[in-house]
Amino acid sequence: MRTFSNFVNGRPVDARSTFESKNPANGETLGLVPHSTREQADAAVAAAREAQPAWAARSDADRQAVLIKVADKLRDNAELLATWITREQGKPLGGVGPEQVPGARFEAWACEAWTRVPASLELPPEVVFEDETRRDEVHRKPLGVIAAIAPWNWPLMIAIWQIVPSLRAGNAVVIKPSEYTSIGTLEMVRLMNEVLPPGVLNTVTGAGEVGAWLVDNPGVNKVMFTGSGATGAKITAAASKHLTPTTLELGGNDPAIVLPGAPIKAMAMNLFWSAFLNQGQTCACIKRLYVHESQHDALVAELAQLALAMPMGDGMQPDIAMGPVQNRMQFDKVSRLVDRARSDGATIVCGGEPMPGPGLFYPLTLVTDITDGAPLVDEEQFGPALPIIRYRDIDDAIARANRGDAGLGASVWTSDVKQAKAIAQRLEAGSVWINHHGAVHPMVPFGGAKRSGWGVEFGIEGLKALTRPHVISVKK
Structure with missing residues (x-):
């Protein structure tokens, strides 16, 4: 050794x-x-x-x-x-x-x-x-x-x-x-x-x-x-x-807001990786996804299809998309938050149970029928579990996004960039991305609020x- x-x-x-x-x-x-x-x-x-x-x-x-x-x-x-x-x-x-x-x-x-x-x-x-x-x-x-x-x-x-x-x-x-x-x-x-x-x-x-x-x-x-x-x-x-x-x-607990009328089929892959890059273990990943009620179910279906198709395993093997959670402490935290959401009545769309074997593999997990105040929403899970939250009114979505103490990043997803810029000004975060998330650059200042x-x-x-x-x- x-x-x-x-x-x-x-x-x-x-x-x-x-x-x-x-x-x-x-x-x-x-x-x-x-x-x-x-x-x-x-x-x-x-x-x-x-x-x-x-x-x-x-x-x-x-x-x-x-x-x-x-x-x-x-x-x-x-x-x-x-x-x-x-x-x-x-x-x-x-x-x-x-x-x-x-x-x-x-x-x-x-x-x-x-x-x-x-x-x-x-x-x-x-x-x-x-x-x-x-x-x-x-x-x-x-x-x-x-x-x-x-x-x-x-x-x-x-x-x-x-x-x-x-x-x-x-x-x-x-x-x-x-x-x-x-x-x-x-x-x-x-x-x-x-x-x-x-x-x-x-x-x-x-x-x-x-x-x-x-x-x-x-x-x-x-x-x-x-x-x-x-x-x-x-x-x-x-x-x-x-x-x-x-x-x-x-760290962040970053919110993302999908505005009504957003081209969700075109954006689904980008949204997916913005949440699950590095198995969700990234400070500036999407940790809370707010979706207008008119498109909630359709976007959940798109994300679930992607999640179920991503091969998970040892990253040294070819064609692996998702690796393990890095350590037992974080693995247990993700498990606890998902179990709590399930016991409180949330819907586990996919994933939700640790995988057997010696590795720290937790499947990509989408959770719906959940809202602010739930631990999975309010705590930064820093792992492969994403709460997806319905909203009806954009002002309400902005207020929800600004809840809590975190303020690293946030994003707005829409085909109306002018509207997105106006919303970005109201979000309490060090960085706000429009139609992407977590896109750091070595020439662009990065820090939290x-x-x-x-x-x-x-x-x-x-x-x-x-x-x-x-x-x-x-x-x-």
Whole structure:
């Protein structure tokens, strides 16, 4: 059984104890992952602090060139990384159907793409005021050391979202991957360290306490976290001790509203994948689908036909569309929410019962005759179960969509884009998509409203969030 290593100051680091990383499709142990100690977490931060000034002192062009080499390294090893994503996270290796719906190979490619785009961005000084008496410029300086805590659903891609803009801005990074999906991240960081200067990118692995040690370290200058609201609240409280700023992406429970008259046959496939991409384990997936009563039954029939046709199984096998739920905790949550809906009188259109065998397979499940207030509607299920809710009045649908504390994404589906834009203005979410959902882009800011977090990632705004403004004012 192979034991994988962390990387600190450019060198592999082992730990006194390890834990198993398992394949959710069959329960197979994939390898042993070090459980970092607090001393090792502190050492990783210290290594980052030591390496960061020299990295920041390099020219923008130099840092950009290094990151382009990192992108090349990720491209050249994309199949290795994609294989680890499938084995450890569960999503199918390849794309599905003529649309090539994203799988693990897409995630590996996205790691390359989300490296090249930030590497291409510029943050030149901005002249914010000038008259005959003075000239004021805003320059951008790195923050220092970024502690990044990544999730298990898109383990490598979201890690790259945290790592690469931080490095581009001149920071150094310590990243803790999810304990459920550590090996792929360790392999990716190993490859990146073949290009990066020692100490600029470091890893620690383990359960939640390891991330807490990073947050509690006064040598950390910012925390980036993607995960649950409960953990985000703990991070916020701990970071306040040292006045450490944070960027938090805390999930969604995203609503989608299908307006009357929408071309549902043409939109059904897009709606389906907007809900069930990555087995529904995506922060910005549709989690609640509001459909006008005039088209509710027809759309349910279209979605059920798609759900029943999607082959589910080990993502390393060919022609698999749906993989397992990634971990037992999430599997049990989905089961509990669906069982509760059934006991409360909802209709299970398809799915609704765990599949037998060692893997964590839960069938695609559509639930109707359910409304707001039901746990399956009000809680973010983060899995392959979609509540579909009738509505009669559009104002009522908007009010329902805005219920609750979540506000990551939302979408409106219609042939009337003008009407959709007006509705989008009323939806309380960081991003509102029209006739698609969850379509993030490396140049478009992405972040949540309400209790879905704060701060933004991607593009110029995301890059600025990893710097501090430095004003130089000249009297003429």
